[in-house]
Amino acid sequence: MLSSIEATSTTAICHICQDKATGNHYGAISCDGCKGFFRRSIRKDHNYRCRFVNNCNVDKSHRNACRACRLRRCLESGMRESAIQSERDVLGKRQKLDGTDESSRFFDNLVDSEKLCLQLRETVIKSTEQVIYDKGKIKYENHPKIANLDDVRSSMHQQLVILVEWAKSLGLFQALPIEDQ
Amino acid sequence: MLSSIEATSTTAICHICQDKATGNHYGAISCDGCKGFFRRSIRKDHNYRCRFVNNCNVDKSHRNACRACRLRRCLESGMRESAIQSERDVLGKRQKLDGTDESSRFFDNLVDSEKLCLQLRETVIKSTEQVIYDKGKIKYENHPKIANLDDVRSSMHQQLVILVEWAKSLGLFQALPIEDQ
DNA sequence: GCCAGTCCAAAGTTCACATCA
DNA sequence: GTGATGTGAACTTTGGACTGG
Ligand SMILES: [Zn+2]
Ligand SMILES: [Zn+2]
Ligand SMILES: [Zn+2]
Ligand SMILES: [Zn+2]
Numbered sequence: 001m002l003s004s005i006e007a008t009s010t011t012a013i014c015h016i017c018q019d020k021a022t023g024n025h026y027g028a029i030s031c032d033g034c035k036g037f038f039r040r041s042i043r044k045d046h047n048y049r050c051r052f053v054n055n056c057n058v059d060k061s062h063r064n065a066c067r068a069c070r071l072r073r074c075l076e077s078g079m080r081e082s083a084i085q086s087e088r089d090v091l092g093k094r095q096k097l098d099g100t101d102e103s104s105r106f107f108d109n110l111v112d113s114e115k116l117c118l119q120l121r122e123t124v125i126k127s128t129e130q131v132i133y134d135k136g137k138i139k140y141e142n143h144p145k146i147a148n149l150d151d152v153r154s155s156m157h158q159q160l161v162i163l164v165e166w167a168k169s170l171g172l173f174q175a176l177p178i179e180d181q
Numbered sequence: 182m183l184s185s186i187e188a189t190s191t192t193a194i195c196h197i198c199q200d201k202a203t204g205n206h207y208g209a210i211s212c213d214g215c216k217g218f219f220r221r222s223i224r225k226d227h228n229y230r231c232r233f234v235n236n237c238n239v240d241k242s243h244r245n246a247c248r249a250c251r252l253r254r255c256l257e258s259g260m261r262e263s264a265i266q267s268e269r270d271v272l273g274k275r276q277k278l279d280g281t282d283e284s285s286r287f288f289d290n291l292v293d294s295e296k297l298c299l300q301l302r303e304t305v306i307k308s309t310e311q312v313i314y315d316k317g318k319i320k321y322e323n324h325p326k327i328a329n330l331d332d333v334r335s336s337m338h339q340q341l342v343i344l345v346e347w348a349k350s351l352g353l354f355q356a357l358p359i360e361d362q
Numbered sequence: 363g364c365c366a367g368t369c370c371a372a373a374g375t376t377c378a379c380a381t382c383a
Numbered sequence: 384g385t386g387a388t389g390t391g392a393a394c395t396t397t398g399g400a401c402t403g404g
Contacts, residue, residue, distance in 0.1 A: 039374090
């Protein structure tokens, strides 16, 4: 209970610079910035030197001011050199978004269909909600749990938005640079 | 004794990268890494290119440096494309876990609506595909990029599956233990 | 137990942009 | 102002843990 709250708050903050953490990287709860910084530092065998007294402030807005102190904090926070792997094979080139006639029509259609889907879901969930209410199994008017049906709906909406966004970018990619790659 | 040691050591080493093997996968004694790599490579119909002379070192610490050479060794070691099954249809799996009247009806409805959504998407994408074809802008019959329209569809399917699964678990949770927590 | 499959945390890469020699 | 280098958000791949026939 308490520990879970504690755990949540612990995993939310970068132990090196107090920025928002994105998980456990190389042995320390950390942000993407510190993750990348540590990898680059180890890969390039950097030899940083603090211009002051190895005691610089390392937070989100100062973390790039002293590499020596940032790296020191990475190690102090538990990052291990051994977790850095050697370079991998190259991935493909990444794609750029654009928005032109053919493509945008495609996505307008997609978005429209997604809206329809959302409506369908709404209907299904609403009706179920109604049934559950009508059954009158329990009076949970003030029961905190009742919020869950709304949660279902709003979270679904969220997911949908992400899905559409994703479809947009991926689709744009494939329809536009036909001759590139 | 000696034979058992021999047998153990034989089955213990991945024939592709010399890491610890976990069994016979797709026709070759191999580790989990090479197993997964081969499955992903076949499923995604990857076309890797060696940046050197198709002679890269493939061992535990270098196996990710050249995918072309890793895949070549997979095949040389006896892995067969035919042993790769197609993705399992999670939508077809359905529940089986709950089976409770009210809940299952709710989820049946949800799943049905999701199927409808999928169909809608199919239609939208198909028709766009047709339009692009009809336009005949470029003859990319054999263009490798043409696979992307399928990618769009299959990835969408994936996303959908995830969404439904999520809705299922969340819904199940909220609908069943009404009195708990 | 074996070997297909899936899941997902934590590795990786890419690249627009910032900053510097 | 030009090219080299660093940053970190966005994205992909990997492989160990797990499920099911
Ligand atoms: Zn940080
Ligand atoms: Zn310092
Ligand atoms: Zn291997
Ligand atoms: Zn190679």
